[in-house]
Amino acid sequence: MRRIKIGIPRALLYFWYGPAWRVFFQEMGLTPLVSGPTGKEILNAGVKAAVEEVCLPVKIFLGHSLTMQTQCDCLLTPRYISVNKGEFICPKFMGLPEMTRQAVGTGRQLIWKSDHKCHWGSLKALPREITSGYAQSRVKKSLKKAKAALEAYHLLMQGGLLPLEAETALLKGSQPSAADYEPAIGLIGHPYCLHDAFINLGTVQLLREQGFKVLVPEMFPARQIALELRDLPKPLFWTLGQRILGAFRLMWKKGVAGVVYLSAFACGPEALIGEMVKRESKAAGLPLLQLDLDEHSGEAGFITRMEAFLDLLKRKRRYSCV
Numbered sequence: 001m002r003r004i005k006i007g008i009p010r011a012l013l014y015f016w017y018g019p020a021w022r023v024f025f026q027e028m029g030l031t032p033l034v035s036g037p038t039g040k041e042i043l044n045a046g047v048k049a050a051v052e053e054v055c056l057p058v059k060i061f062l063g064h065s066l067t068m069q070t071q072c073d074c075l076l077t078p079r080y081i082s083v084n085k086g087e088f089i090c091p092k093f094m095g096l097p098e099m100t101r102q103a104v105g106t107g108r109q110l111i112w113k114s115d116h117k118c119h120w121g122s123l124k125a126l127p128r129e130i131t132s133g134y135a136q137s138r139v140k141k142s143l144k145k146a147k148a149a150l151e152a153y154h155l156l157m158q159g160g161l162l163p164l165e166a167e168t169a170l171l172k173g174s175q176p177s178a179a180d181y182e183p184a185i186g187l188i189g190h191p192y193c194l195h196d197a198f199i200n201l202g203t204v205q206l207l208r209e210q211g212f213k214v215l216v217p218e219m220f221p222a223r224q225i226a227l228e229l230r231d232l233p234k235p236l237f238w239t240l241g242q243r244i245l246g247a248f249r250l251m252w253k254k255g256v257a258g259v260v261y262l263s264a265f266a267c268g269p270e271a272l273i274g275e276m277v278k279r280e281s282k283a284a285g286l287p288l289l290q291l292d293l294d295e296h297s298g299e300a301g302f303i304t305r306m307e308a309f310l311d312l313l314k315r316k317r318r319y320s321c322v
């Protein structure tokens, strides 16, 4: 019997939940198909399909969805409202299924929810087609395995691996350890800006080639980040913003040489966090480079600014060692 193919776009919060989705659908006897890494074709398709005002990461998601459309029977289009108790996620995630339907057409969608009533790992969060079409015992068993995979994936990242490295280790069942060398540099931003090498013009590779160990927010447990932000007069209710500010503080405590902040052009929630990070870096005397990403990001200017910043960090470090 032909197995049903579920298309999973490698975009947005795939970098947090992707490996667990894969495990879930595999355990259900379905075939998960993850789209390939972002490239020019995907970007162009997304830009063409989206309204002008939408941010680059959403355009990329639409591009991935469009390229998968003919290869799968159903497309996973998550609807996130809240991924942690008492916190919210950007409203763009709320309307993702509708935006995708508009862009992709009438193909079948599986909507996996995460909201304040049913978070990611609950039965209620699962697509309706799954809970009504399969035996409950099988669904529960698959969900249990997916949750275990999610935990293992995040533990690998907290051990120092980047999402792609952690995903590969999880799929192969290996336990690689992260390289531990100095100096370290912080890289902050939303996961889909940091871990999509096409959007950020290969930032991680560039930093590593220049001899830096790269720390990203996914390497810090959510609990540690929440503790770090206890002193804020008002809690930040945007999960993604919390991760950025909390990770920034933790990176500073770890003694990083500097921090690169990749932000998505036209991202509303990031405007506030960007300002907070800027103020804190100034107060702490920690060098910060903030770069905006959009579909027009020119490689030459981007790389030149990055290299100039890294030179400055290296020089600063040399003098402080004299």
Ligand code: SF4
Pocket: 055, 056, 057, 058, 090, 091, 092, 093, 190, 240, 264, 266, 267, 268, 269, 270
């Ligand atoms: S948080 Fe910003 S970058 Fe992310 S989806 Fe929302 S608007 Fe786009």
